[in-house]
Amino acid sequence: MIAFDTGKEVMLVMSIIFIGILLYMMIVEGEQRKKVYNIRRLAPMDAIEEVIGRGVEMNRPIHFCPGTGALNRLEATSTLAGLTLLTYIAGIAVKVGCRIIVTVSKADVYTLALEIVRTAFRLEGKEEEFVEEDIMFMPQQKSAAGMLQRENVAANFLMGAWWHESLVMMEAGSRVGAMNVCGAAYTLGQLPWFVACSDYVLIGEEFYAASAYVSRDPAETCLIAGQDYVKFICLGLIALGSILATMGIPVLTKLFGGG
Amino acid sequence: MSSYDDSIRNISIFITIVIGWFMILEYFVKAPAINSFAGTISSISTCLLATFTIIGVGNLSRHHVKNILTQGRNWMPSVVLIVSCWIPLVIGIIGTRKDPTYAYLYNSLYLPTSQAFFGILSFYILSAAYRTFKTRSLDSTVLLLAAIFVMMGNAPATSIIWSGFAPLGGWILDVCTAAGVRGISIGIAIGSVVTALRVLVGRERRHLAGRE
Numbered sequence: 001m002i003a004f005d006t007g008k009e010v011m012l013v014m015s016i017i018f019i020g021i022l023l024y025m026m027i028v029e030g031e032q033r034k035k036v037y038n039i040r041r042l043a044p045m046d047a048i049e050e051v052i053g054r055g056v057e058m059n060r061p062i063h064f065c066p067g068t069g070a071l072n073r074l075e076a077t078s079t080l081a082g083l084t085l086l087t088y089i090a091g092i093a094v095k096v097g098c099r100i101i102v103t104v105s106k107a108d109v110y111t112l113a114l115e116i117v118r119t120a121f122r123l124e125g126k127e128e129e130f131v132e133e134d135i136m137f138m139p140q141q142k143s144a145a146g147m148l149q150r151e152n153v154a155a156n157f158l159m160g161a162w163w164h165e166s167l168v169m170m171e172a173g174s175r176v177g178a179m180n181v182c183g184a185a186y187t188l189g190q191l192p193w194f195v196a197c198s199d200y201v202l203i204g205e206e207f208y209a210a211s212a213y214v215s216r217d218p219a220e221t222c223l224i225a226g227q228d229y230v231k232f233i234c235l236g237l238i239a240l241g242s243i244l245a246t247m248g249i250p251v252l253t254k255l256f257g258g259g
Numbered sequence: 260m261s262s263y264d265d266s267i268r269n270i271s272i273f274i275t276i277v278i279g280w281f282m283i284l285e286y287f288v289k290a291p292a293i294n295s296f297a298g299t300i301s302s303i304s305t306c307l308l309a310t311f312t313i314i315g316v317g318n319l320s321r322h323h324v325k326n327i328l329t330q331g332r333n334w335m336p337s338v339v340l341i342v343s344c345w346i347p348l349v350i351g352i353i354g355t356r357k358d359p360t361y362a363y364l365y366n367s368l369y370l371p372t373s374q375a376f377f378g379i380l381s382f383y384i385l386s387a388a389y390r391t392f393k394t395r396s397l398d399s400t401v402l403l404l405a406a407i408f409v410m411m412g413n414a415p416a417t418s419i420i421w422s423g424f425a426p427l428g429g430w431i432l433d434v435c436t437a438a439g440v441r442g443i444s445i446g447i448a449i450g451s452v453v454t455a456l457r458v459l460v461g462r463e464r465r466h467l468a469g470r471e
Binding site for chain 1: 264283286287288289290293304305308309311312313314315316318319321322325332333373376377379380383384386387388390391440443444445446447449450451452453454455456457458460462463465466467468
């Protein structure tokens with residue numbers, strides 16, 4: 001016997017509305033009408049090529065880490081966004097001949113990172129130059145700090161879900177004069193350190209929008225626009241709820257399970 | 260890329276789509292069979308993820324054994340790593356986590372060294388804070404002032420100097436910081452939904468080393 005789980009009606013309706021908007025934007029606006037929305041400038045994404053180029057000029061490797069989040073937890077989307085950026089960064093690094101070192105603390109993410117970098121070499125026809133040992137499994141991510149100093153990296157890309165080890169990694173990068181380019185979304189508590197220690201940082205939704213920014217694919221840019229529409233609905237509901245609650249009519253507050 | 264790789268990738272994407280949508284729907288229904296099947300899938304995925312550790316440890320060991328055999332750069336720390344990785348692993352597999360030798364190694368070696376490493380953070384926080392609070396621009400000046408008021412507000416003795424530190428620090432945290440953090444949180448939540456949706460409709464395949 002299948003029954004609807006009562007108490008989740010509002011969540012279901014809102015999920016259907018939000019997913020509907022996003023799917024409409026992606027399929028109709030993006031894939032059928034090929035509409036390309038303009039995404040505001042993201043300085044860290046513009047700087048990636050320059051930062052990798054610096055590594056080539058200085059004959060020093062670059063380091064990438066897709067965070068310390070796993071794929072079976074809440075932070076999975078941050079880790080996926082980090083891996084998507086690894087595809088982009090590894091592609092550029094292999095193309096310009098810059099050695100890329102990837103450190104990963106979760107075994108499931110390790111296998112994906114390994115395959116992403118191997119594919120980047122394969123696509124450039126340089127498969128024989130791929131060194132599997134450059135994709136390192138480090139269960140304690142903060143222990144990569146020593147490696148950053150030994151390898152004297154020129155750039156330190158930290159893109160994913162982070163906890164306390166973010167500061168250790170960024171400071172280790174700063175000490176060898178590496179440019180820290182970071183992206184973080186899931187753990188808000190780490191954001192101040194990213195802002196403080198990074199040369200370039202992608203905060204919150206910028207991090208998720210980064211892949212659309214580099215690809216300029218119509219469906220991806222339309223999804224970002226859809227994301228903004230969903231955000232406007234949320235902001236509208238917050239404003240309306242605040243006004244109604246102030247007037248002593250807490251309808252929306254009760255509907256969404258608050259107060 | 261070979262068609263074999265593409266086939267594997269397509270199978271992965273198909274499994275992700277089917278399981279992903281099933282797990283979302285399961286959240287909204289009450290049916291013992293469906294709920295229990297979802298629990299089984301969750302357990303299977305946890306077991307599968309655990310098996311990847313073997314690949315990770317294999318890579319780590321190969322890298323360091325190679326370094327030891329060729330007496331490459333920093334080969335001595337590689338010896339330490341191999342010994343400290345494999346001895347507890349073998350003892351743990353044979354005698355389980357309850358084995359006294361394993362417990363000794365964990366409590367007397369791993370925990371203290373890990374905590375010592377954690378302690379380094381305080382020095383890093385100090386140097387990061389110094390860089391952040393250097394007044395170079397209007398932004399960093401505002402940040403510095405906010406930090407001073409919040410810190411002074413949380414230090415008990417400062418109320419002797421001025422009683423307004425605590426309320427002002429509290430106001431900065433409860434109003435300014437909370438507003439900013441909530442704005443970022445909403446953006447992150449919607450961004451996460453979009454990323455998940457891209458995966459669930461099979462549109463995102465770059466994390467599987469695929470191309471659009």
